[in-house]
Amino acid sequence: MNLRTLRYLVALERHRHFGHAADACFVSQPTLSAQIKKLEEELGVQLVERRHRKVLLTPVGAEVARRAARILQEADEVVELARSQQDPMAGQVRLGLIPTLAPYLLPHVVKPLKKKYPELRCLLYEFQTLVLLERLDRGELDAAVLALPVPLDGLEHFELFDEPFLAALAHDHPRANARSLTLDALRGETLLLLDDGHCLRDQALEVCSRIDVHEYHDLRATSLETLRQMVGAGLGVTLLPALAQRADDAVQTVPLVPQPTRTIAMVWRESNPRGTTLSLLAEAIRETMAPQITAWGGRAA
Amino acid sequence: MNLRTLRYLVALERHRHFGHAADACFVSQPTLSAQIKKLEEELGVQLVERRHRKVLLTPVGAEVARRAARILQEADEVVELARSQQDPMAGQVRLGLIPTLAPYLLPHVVKPLKKKYPELRCLLYEFQTLVLLERLDRGELDAAVLALPVPLDGLEHFELFDEPFLAALAHDHPRANARSLTLDALRGETLLLLDDGHCLRDQALEVCSRIDVHEYHDLRATSLETLRQMVGAGLGVTLLPALAQRADDAVQTVPLVPQPTRTIAMVWRESNPRGTTLSLLAEAIRETMAPQITAWGGRAA
DNA sequence: ATTTTCGATTGATATATCCAATGAATTGTC
DNA sequence: GACAATTCATTGGATATATCAATCGAAAAT
Structure with missing residues (x-):
């Protein structure tokens, strides 16, 4: 037939x-x-x-x-x-983001993206780095926004920006009102960290590796918001990514000098036929965030 | 294309x-x-x-x-x-049955069907209800024989008979030789059940929901024969569908009063062009089983 | 460095599809 | 009743398409 x-x-x-x-x-x-x-x-x-x-x-x-x-x-x-499907900026894109970025980045970019590419429907997912890379490989995601470094074999990557880390202290901490702090100033503090699997945990540990801090082992936060609560409750200090800072009576954020950062990038499979779409999408995100990031002293890629 | x-x-x-x-x-x-x-x-x-x-x-x-x-x-x-169109009762029909029915129903119907419709070749499959419905929808099966109720959208159905449930007790159980039992008589017994996914499990639970029995949680049988062995070994009691009863030194089956039943039906896609074939097939099965079922006090549809 | 795996490429062959021309059957017209 | 018109079927040759075996080349595995 x-x-x-x-x-x-x-x-x-x-x-x-x-x-x-x-x-x-x-x-x-x-x-x-x-x-x-x-x-x-x-x-x-x-x-x-x-x-x-x-x-x-x-x-x-x-x-x-x-x-x-x-x-x-x-x-x-x-x-x-x-x-x-022919129009590169039409149709849907399945985009995954790490949990310590998604809730703070998306409010900045969703509306501008919708305006710039009205035909593009982004399906958004939140997973930890390892899961993102796995799903990317299995073709369950088109692209992932995460913190470098990750193994990049077979992947295209596009650096979006360098996000600074800030010290987060309880409002009644002796140094809470400093204009800025060196890392050394945190020596001897109790460091609060996220649960295993969050890349932010490793990044914070890496940054603090050269100074003498003790991790608070009894409780590891499962979200950045919990972590913030714990700082507010005076259990210790932590490093917050700049996008996660906001007015909070209980928690003060103080810039660090010199400024530690993490590099945020979008990655996708080289073989993904929608590479063009994804580059353009990444470029749009980079562009949208650039003013904000440079204002904080970060590097817009 | x-x-x-x-x-x-x-x-x-x-x-x-x-x-x-x-x-x-x-x-x-x-x-x-x-x-x-x-x-x-x-x-x-x-x-x-x-x-x-x-x-x-x-x-x-x-x-x-x-x-x-x-x-x-x-x-x-x-x-x-x-x-x-050429001959409704020629060619092949892919027929799926639930595992708690297939091995006990087929010996009764295969030969009579072969005799009545010698040109019809039935390919037989055994799957749990959910899988049957899925494969039916994907066109991998022409019809399924299962226990109602199931969601019937887009499906034709033909009720074959109501199959009674019998109590199955170890031969040395105090009530093993009763002529009949009420459900209440099982109060306090340990109930053995099939694994998740078998509709018989849910049906038995439903029947026993009003009396106080405790399910044996450590081990769930994956087949009715295993379940029978467990009853024979004295681990507890169970409900057996009438077609599954047979002479067994270790296990006694006792009719229940009033008699719980499950309705066995054949279902197929409305759009299946072989609807006529399937109705005739269902009718033949119903007819073949009617004497047996009414002898057990069940309802031949 | 070598082998294995696996999709792409090549070139020859078989098959399917197409059209123009023609045939055959039916109906309508003179 | 002969002839023309209509309409679907058939024929035969041209063209397009699908197919295969053999081979290539890139990436992984050893």
């Missing part, structure tokens, strides 16, 4: 006339006749009653034509689907 | 491997490769990510494949329609 042949049958049903149906299909009448006949042979049933000056579909023929019309419609829909 | 090409795409989706997909379609690998490529060109979108040792469908590719599978199923239905 063949979609073309089904089209012939549907045309024949409409026109009830071999010649006219053939015209409508832009083929010659013998072609259509032969194909209908072949279809009948293949199916082993008579589809058409050929009477002089009158073509009638048999009951089976009518049913087959009805189903054929439906099949053709669905086939046309597939073509439509593909066509609508 | 071409139905053959769509078949190639669907095979590629299933196998995620050009060579294997080609084998499954009985063509050479270059043929399949070329056709997929041509389809991509025709649609103007990349459907497949070709990575070394790994083939991945793009999101569009996956969607196209999904629609293609549907189209192909409908095309196959046209062929079936035509075939069944």
